Amino acid sequence: MLKQSSRTSLAFLAMVVLLLIASGVCGRAAVRTSDLWWMPEVASKGGVLIDKLTYFIYYLTGAVFVLTQVVYIYFLVKYRSRKGAKATYSHGNNRLELLWTGIPTAIFIGLWGYSNHLWWDVLHAPTPPDTMEVGVLAYQFGFSFQYPGADGKLGQSDVKLIGNDNIFGNDPNDPATKDNFQSSVLELPINKPVRVRLNSRDVIHAFYVPQFRVYQDIVPGRTIDWVWFTPTRLGSYQLACNQLCGSGHYNMKAQIEVVTQEDFDKWYKEKAAAAVIPAGNAPAQSK
Amino acid sequence: MSQTIAHPEASEVESSHGHHAELSFFRKYIWSEDHKTIAIQYLFTSLFFLLVGGLLAMGVRYQLAFPGVPVPIIGSFLPSWLVTSAGAIQPGGYNALFTMHATVMVFLVIMPLLIGVFGNFLIPLKIGAPDMAFPFFNALSYWLFLLSGIILLSSFFAPTGFPASGWTSYAPLSSHAQYNGTQIGQSCWCVGLFVNGLASIAGAANYITTVINMRAPGMKMFRLPLPIWALLITAFLLLLAVPVLSAAAAMLFCDLNFGTSFFSSSNYGQPLLWQHLFWFFGHPEVYIMIVPAMGLVSEIISVNSRKPIFGYKAMVFAMVAIGVLGFIVWGHHMFVSGMNLLLSATFSFSTMVIAVPSAIKTFNWMGTVWGGSIKYTTAMCFALAFVSMFVIGGLSGIYMAATPVDLFIHHTYFIVAHIHYVLFGGSLFGVFGAIYFWFPKMFGRMMNETWGKIHFALAFIFFNCTFFPMHNLGLNGMMRRIADPTQYEHLRSQQPVNIFITLSAFALGLSTIPFLINFFYSMFKGPKAPINPWKSTTLEWTVPWPTPHGNFETTPTVYHGPYEYSVPGMEEDYLPQNQPAPDTVRLAAH
Numbered sequence: 001m002l003k004q005s006s007r008t009s010l011a012f013l014a015m016v017v018l019l020l021i022a023s024g025v026c027g028r029a030a031v032r033t034s035d036l037w038w039m040p041e042v043a044s045k046g047g048v049l050i051d052k053l054t055y056f057i058y059y060l061t062g063a064v065f066v067l068t069q070v071v072y073i074y075f076l077v078k079y080r081s082r083k084g085a086k087a088t089y090s091h092g093n094n095r096l097e098l099l100w101t102g103i104p105t106a107i108f109i110g111l112w113g114y115s116n117h118l119w120w121d122v123l124h125a126p127t128p129p130d131t132m133e134v135g136v137l138a139y140q141f142g143f144s145f146q147y148p149g150a151d152g153k154l155g156q157s158d159v160k161l162i163g164n165d166n167i168f169g170n171d172p173n174d175p176a177t178k179d180n181f182q183s184s185v186l187e188l189p190i191n192k193p194v195r196v197r198l199n200s201r202d203v204i205h206a207f208y209v210p211q212f213r214v215y216q217d218i219v220p221g222r223t224i225d226w227v228w229f230t231p232t233r234l235g236s237y238q239l240a241c242n243q244l245c246g247s248g249h250y251n252m253k254a255q256i257e258v259v260t261q262e263d264f265d266k267w268y269k270e271k272a273a274a275a276v277i278p279a280g281n282a283p284a285q286s287k
Numbered sequence: 288m289s290q291t292i293a294h295p296e297a298s299e300v301e302s303s304h305g306h307h308a309e310l311s312f313f314r315k316y317i318w319s320e321d322h323k324t325i326a327i328q329y330l331f332t333s334l335f336f337l338l339v340g341g342l343l344a345m346g347v348r349y350q351l352a353f354p355g356v357p358v359p360i361i362g363s364f365l366p367s368w369l370v371t372s373a374g375a376i377q378p379g380g381y382n383a384l385f386t387m388h389a390t391v392m393v394f395l396v397i398m399p400l401l402i403g404v405f406g407n408f409l410i411p412l413k414i415g416a417p418d419m420a421f422p423f424f425n426a427l428s429y430w431l432f433l434l435s436g437i438i439l440l441s442s443f444f445a446p447t448g449f450p451a452s453g454w455t456s457y458a459p460l461s462s463h464a465q466y467n468g469t470q471i472g473q474s475c476w477c478v479g480l481f482v483n484g485l486a487s488i489a490g491a492a493n494y495i496t497t498v499i500n501m502r503a504p505g506m507k508m509f510r511l512p513l514p515i516w517a518l519l520i521t522a523f524l525l526l527l528a529v530p531v532l533s534a535a536a537a538m539l540f541c542d543l544n545f546g547t548s549f550f551s552s553s554n555y556g557q558p559l560l561w562q563h564l565f566w567f568f569g570h571p572e573v574y575i576m577i578v579p580a581m582g583l584v585s586e587i588i589s590v591n592s593r594k595p596i597f598g599y600k601a602m603v604f605a606m607v608a609i610g611v612l613g614f615i616v617w618g619h620h621m622f623v624s625g626m627n628l629l630l631s632a633t634f635s636f637s638t639m640v641i642a643v644p645s646a647i648k649t650f651n652w653m654g655t656v657w658g659g660s661i662k663y664t665t666a667m668c669f670a671l672a673f674v675s676m677f678v679i680g681g682l683s684g685i686y687m688a689a690t691p692v693d694l695f696i697h698h699t700y701f702i703v704a705h706i707h708y709v710l711f712g713g714s715l716f717g718v719f720g721a722i723y724f725w726f727p728k729m730f731g732r733m734m735n736e737t738w739g740k741i742h743f744a745l746a747f748i749f750f751n752c753t754f755f756p757m758h759n760l761g762l763n764g765m766m767r768r769i770a771d772p773t774q775y776e777h778l779r780s781q782q783p784v785n786i787f788i789t790l791s792a793f794a795l796g797l798s799t800i801p802f803l804i805n806f807f808y809s810m811f812k813g814p815k816a817p818i819n820p821w822k823s824t825t826l827e828w829t830v831p832w833p834t835p836h837g838n839f840e841t842t843p844t845v846y847h848g849p850y851e852y853s854v855p856g857m858e859e860d861y862l863p864q865n866q867p868a869p870d871t872v873r874l875a876a877h
Contacts, residue, residue, distance in 0.1 A: 210764025221552030
């Protein structure tokens with residue numbers, strides 16, 4: 001018959017082991033091709049780089065977690081209270097303190113170097129010359145998109161000009177804005193970089209596409225134009241608002257279609273030709 | 288009664304001690320200036336708010352698992368801002384539920400439980416002082432806290448209900464009634480937080496003064512027990528961070544009601560200003576909610592391992608480092624807010640650096656149990672679980688600190704998992720442990736250990752079942768703060784996980800029942816506690832129960848540091864701080 005203290009320590013140990021097994025099951029499930037437990041399949045160029053870093057941190061933190069917990073649980077079992085056993089009288093060890101201050105510091109600063117390098121690469125690198133620019137307007141509760149039209153240029157815009165009859169704040173004096181056209185769907189050609197010009201009409205919204213590994217808040221009163229990405233996978237995605245924006249927030253989304261360049265050109269030509277109303281009127285309601 | 292240190296307030300306390308027997312019921316239990324009574328007032332009040340916040344969380348989880356399904360039984364009694372006529376939670380009502388869940392838990396549960404309860408109860412007792420430096424302010428602080436809770440919750444009865452723009456209340460959603468639709472609720476939120484801030488500031492000033500000025504003879508700073516160090520550092524954080532929130536809340540109130548435009552996107556206002564002010568408070572706030580728990584847990588682990596704390600000074604310096612660095616990391620909440628990208632890089636660096644002291648503390652806790660003689664009391668189980676849960680919460684923080692990964696998981700359920708591992712698996716487990724540990728000194732009786740273990744086992748298992756899968760949901764791209772995940776294609780396959788989490792959360796909620804029964808039963812019927820049930824070294828275990836107003840019959844003298852356990856050459860395995868070491872024994876300096 002075990003003593004009360006040993007029994008409770010065994011129960012505790014059993015629970016910790018159960019938890020470890022449970023998390024192990026989660027980890028194994030991660031290998032499965034279905035996306036039930038893991039990240040949705042990446043669909044952008046920058047996303048691949050971000051995933052590499054995510055996996056790096058995953059293995060690093062996983063190793064740290066397993067190592068510390070194995071040692072910890074070993075201590076908890078080995079040093080449980082037993083008759084006659086007395087605890088070691090120790091106030092610490094400065095050499096150990098230095099060791100476990102120094103090593104984490106080096107790891108964390110190294111990790112910062114890696115992640116910061118990537119941060120500039122993904123977000124701040126100059127966009128390739130063939131980048132397409134798309135205007136995005138977020139409002140309670142939806143998104144509208146504006147394409148550059150035949151001239152391939154969005155033209156100048158200013159948040160101060162945003163109003164009911166000019167929802168993207170286009171500068172009427174800039175001829176490049178004249179042929180812009182609107183869409184309620186974000187249609188994108190595959191493998192072509194796209195830069196989004198983000199504006200909000202009321203509160204803070206967000207531009208979030210998990211498959212592209214992209215998130216950016218859209219702040220009213222400002223134009224945020226540094227977010228760009230390159231879709232690499234054909235298909236339909238959903239653009240979601242991920243910043244609480246009011247009672248309709250849960251359903252604020254828009255369709256993203258990544259199509260071949262040919263399909264895109266066809267769609268683009270039709271839309272540009274059909275754009276009898278210049279961009280800037282009420283949010284487009286249909287595709 | 289001899290004088291601790293010449294201090295005008297201390298002598299006042301003693302004179303009031305002289306009139307102890309004449310105190311009316313009102314002065315003894317309602318407007319009490321005795322730090323121990325105030326601590327217990329805080330305890331009951333914040334446990335009540337814990338139930339309120341927990342019920343709000345149940346509402347949140349119900350909606351995520353069963354969106355659009357009428358709430359059984361109580362659905363038809365809920366107000367119309369919360370549910371539809373059929374009794375299903377509305378999207379706007381859902382926003383109100385999680386807004387108030389977080390607000391209540393942060394400002395009315397975790398902060399008062401850690402700082403109000405254990406700050407008040409332990410500081411004078413552990414440093415050998417008769418009471419707090421400013422007993423009147425102490426009482427005022429409690430009543431302001433209660434008032435703030437009433438103000439915050441009163442908007443339940445407003446026609447538009449609770450505030451619904453999140454506990455972070457990002458402007459301009461929060462600052463314009465036409466956007467949030469809850470002018471009264473949002474105004475109550477501002478006023479409630481302002482009043483709550485006054486309570487915190489009064490408390491913090493009191494704690495700092497008390498610890499600096501009223502320590503018993505011989506109680507040098509490096510002989511302070513770690514909970515006192517933790518609470519002192521926390522008090523400094525409160526004093527520097529909370530006024531910023533108070534000012535921001537006042538500005539928000541003006542924007543909302545008087546047409547100013549501090550945070551508006553027009554008229555030269557700046558929405559990001561709110562975020563900077565809020566997080567300048569908000570990140571130190573995170574440490575305000577975890578550092579005291581670290582202090583409490585350190586002591587519980589040391590006592591129950593029968594070992595001195597490993598690296599006492601390293602523990603103190605780590606907490607000081609967390610406190611200082613905590614003020615320059617707020618921007619990591621704003622990597623993708625539209626803030627300058629270079630600033631993000633800077634904040635990412637300081638965030639990586641602040642992880643170091645947390646790592647140091649973890650290693651020192653492991654060093655403390657190494658070579659110990661561990662007694663698995665309920666308090667110890669919670670304290671040991673705290674360490675593991677804090678490790679998970681800390682490691683998951685690294686994902687967000689890496690800016691590119693934050694691009695992906697920002698505002699997803701990953702962060703929800705992270706914060707709950709720190710605040711529930713961390714702070715609240717620490718609080719539970721501390722309640723089991725100091726209950727004998729608070730109420731003079733022991734809590735039941737068997738029921739304590741049952742509470743621990745249930746809380747530990749269902750806590751992990753509830754919050755661990757949230758990491759996976761977050762990696763899957765589940766946004767936080769959406770009322771209905773089934774609206775999104777990529778989340779529909781996740782619904783079984785959401786249902787599993789919700790069922791676990793209900794079980795986690797029910798796991799508080801054995802605790803509450805044990806708590807209230809033991810208060811009246813538990814076995815009488817000896818003066819020092821855990822064979823602990825610190826000064827609070829030298830006073831009898833009921834501890835008189837004024838605490839110590841004679842002011843204790845302190846001879847050595849707080850954690851002299853298992854000193855070689857001694858018969859007993861602990862050496863109380865007020866007893867000099869026998870001549871035959873040499874204490875190792877820490």
